[in-house]
Amino acid sequence: MNPICLVAILILLVGCTQVYSSEGDNSKDFKNCVSLCSSATCPRRKIPPIRRLLQWSCENECEYECMQEITETAKESGGEILQYHGKWPFVRLWGMQEPASVLFSALNGYMHYQYISVFKRQIADGYYMKKFYVWCCYIGVNSWIWSVIYHSRDFVFTERMDYFAAGLAVLYSLYTAGLRVLHIRKTFHVASWTFVCLVAYTLHISYLLSGTFDYRYNMIANVAVASINNVLWFYWTIMHWNKRPDDAWKPAATGALVSLFLSLELFDFPPILGIFDAHSLWHLSTIPVIPFWYNFLLVDAEREDHKERKGKKTMK
Known part of the structure; x- marks a missing residue:
């Protein structure tokens, strides 16, 4: 073998899975958070060069921030940690x-x-x-x-x-x-x-x-x-x-x-x-x-x- x-x-x-959406990114809390973040910050947000190189858009930044915020709230309250777009909420580097x-x-x-x-x-x-x-x-x-x-x-x-x-x-x-x-x-x-x-x-x-x-x-x-x-x-x-x-x-x-x-x-x-x-x-x-x-x-x-x-x- x-x-x-x-x-x-x-x-x-197991490394590449066809997933278009998950419970996390389908939730109302996540969608509302991303919508508010995008409208409030995207007109003036500056994305660091390294993240621009990896093609992080303003909306992507809002999705990441909202995902982390919702995850932290779930940890503090003992709630369920959800996946987003088929992935766990990783801390990026x-x-x-x-x-x-x-x-x-x-x-x-x-x-x-x-x-x-x-x-x-x-x-x-x-x-x-x-x-x-x-x-x-x-x-x-x-x-x-x-x-x-x-x-x-x-x-x-x-x-x-x-x-x-x-x-x-x-x-x-x-x-x-x-x-x-x-x-x-x-x-x-x-x-x-x-x-x-x-x-x-x-x-x-x-x-x-x-x-x-x-x-x-x-x-x-x-x-x-x-x-x-x-x-x-x-x-x-x-x-x-x-x-x-x-x-x-x-x-x-x-x-x-x-x-x-x-x-x-x-x-x-x-x-x-x-x-x-x-x-x-x-x-x-x-x-x-x-x-x-x-x-x-x-x-x-x-x-x-x-x-x-x-x-x-x-x-x-």
């Missing part, structure tokens, strides 16, 4: 809507970034999968960059790009799993597999952009791709259980860890201190999973390269 794939698919499923998720997404991306140089340095140049593993890091960095952007400011564009970047990571995980697990090496077979994946991704994005964004289809498509990927790695684990008892368990263990950490999402709660919610803690928990998986790939690459070199010598 490939955790890179799992991380990406779970970003898709420098204009970022969800600072904890931004920070932890950035740290996840940094873990992928670190291994670009590690893979280039430690994997033998002659090993066939080296370039694909390096690109896995690049694609991982890309997916987390868009997660940072999305959690900083939630717009239709940032949401879509988060979906597309995560979808690319999901499909690329399957692509590399096919190459590694099924030992695809011949030029024609590699080209064919590459063509199939490229066409699939192109058609997927084209369909999603062709009209109303189909969230349900997007979820089903990515779950299907992730499931195939997981089956491939599970097959690898079974086939190598006796041959490599010291590390054959790692793909399965990684998948189990990710599944365990995902349980945080089942216990959704208002953000602690207005910052840390279940989703941000989920992002925090995935940070150590990435080096665990990549270190397995490093060892696997070393063993496979040695085996291939030894096989070539034997043939001579």
